[in-house]
Amino acid sequence: MAKSSTARATAPETVWLARGRHLGTGAEETVRQRLQELKSSAVIQDHLEFDGSGDDTPERAFEARWLVADDIVVRARLNLGAPDTKDDVQDWVLVAEADRPWKLDWPSPATVFWPEDADAPWDHDVVPGLRLRDINPLPTDDRALRRLLKECARHSWSIHVVVHEAMTPDENGRRPLAPLLPPSLRHRIVEHRAAPEQFQVVNWALYDLGVRVPRGGAVVLPAAPAGPGVDDKTFSVRSVFLDGTEPTDLLDTVRRYADQPGPLPDGAGEALSGLREQWHLTTLEEELDQARRQLASYAEALDAMTRSRDLYREAAELAHEALEAYRESGRLPSPRQEQRKREGFSLRALAKPLERVRDGAKLLRPPGVEDHTPGTAAPDEEPEAAGHRAEPADAGERDR
Secondary structure, eight states: OOOOSSOOOBOOTTEEEEEEEEESSOHHHHHHHHHHHHHHTTSSSEEEEEEOOOSSSOOEEEEEEEEETTTEEEEEEEEEOOOBTTTTEEEEEEEEEESSOOOTTSOOTHHHHSOOOTTOTTOBOSSTTOBSSSEEEOOSSHHHHHHHHHHHHHHOOSEEEEEEOSSOOOSGGGOOSGGGSOGGGTTSEEEEEEOGGGHHHHHHHTGGGTOOOOTTOEEEOOOSSOOTTOOTTTTEESOOOOSSSOOHHHHHHHHHHHHSOOBOOTTHHHHHHHHHHSOOOOOHHHHHHHHHHHHHHHHHHHHHHHHHHHHHHHHHHHHHHHHHHHHHTTSSOOHHHHHHHHHHOOHHHHHHHHHHHHHHHHHTSOTTOOOOOTTSOOTTSOOOOTTOOOOOSOHHHHHO
16 A cells, blocks of 8 residues: 655645646637636626746636525635646646635535536646546556556545446446535545456555555545545445446445545645635735734734743842852852952962062071072082092091
């Protein structure tokens, strides 16, 4: 099973996320016309267009707000990446958040910014070759199939469903799953179809994801890393009848998967932070409320600084009191005493007592003893020969 070294944050239950690609030119004009149309028909309250905040590539951002269930405000932002001049492809990211937990029966935010035409070029997944509202046959090459499913688990924000065809379906069995789902799920689903002879190959490719598709059934691919409680049976369906009837079990499984808490995809956290912290389409009441919150945060910060200053002052006063008490105990001289000692010290003051000691030593010497350096002869004496002691001149005088 695919694993990640770092745990990702869980997507808030109030948030709707989608990511895709627009093939061809004219993406900005398409979004602009759609928003103006919905504003004229009062489907949305207001919309706004401005330059995005991309660091590496320029972006164009669109914001819109509308009501669901009569009184629940939805704020949404669509970020358009820079067009790819080589492939003529433009990535888009759509983040919407409501004041209450998101309901799958609410209108899809994708239809607020994009037209619902079946041939519109905006409903392509970020993984090349996949569409959001159509059936996507799996590649016939084994390695390409495995690589495709890995890319879907790593990079796509959509919910991927793999359906194995027990036998080649007729025209009724080729109906896409997306139109049968709740409105808020129709643009978040990528449906893969495996041919009857691909049963073993598909499960070989799904081994790293920790799931398995039953023969003639379906399975919802887990996110990478897999969410809590996801295994090869939690979100799988044993049988899917591709005869034109509504696949009730599969629809319920997909809806149950969408309702569970899941990790935020890579890059979704930044998009959500931009929606919350850099929202431009505000009302007067929201601006006043934001100003009040800022004022409250400033007052709280000022109060914290004041408390910190008072605590520091109190600690300094206690330290000074402890130092004075220690000096009064006699263990530490006072600052005045230390200053007097430092000011009264000099080399001249130290040399005067030494001179008095030397003069007193001279007065204590016997009369006639002159001061000379030990080991040297007196001035009137001649030095004796080295190594010999002087002998008396007369031997008789020695005997005497």
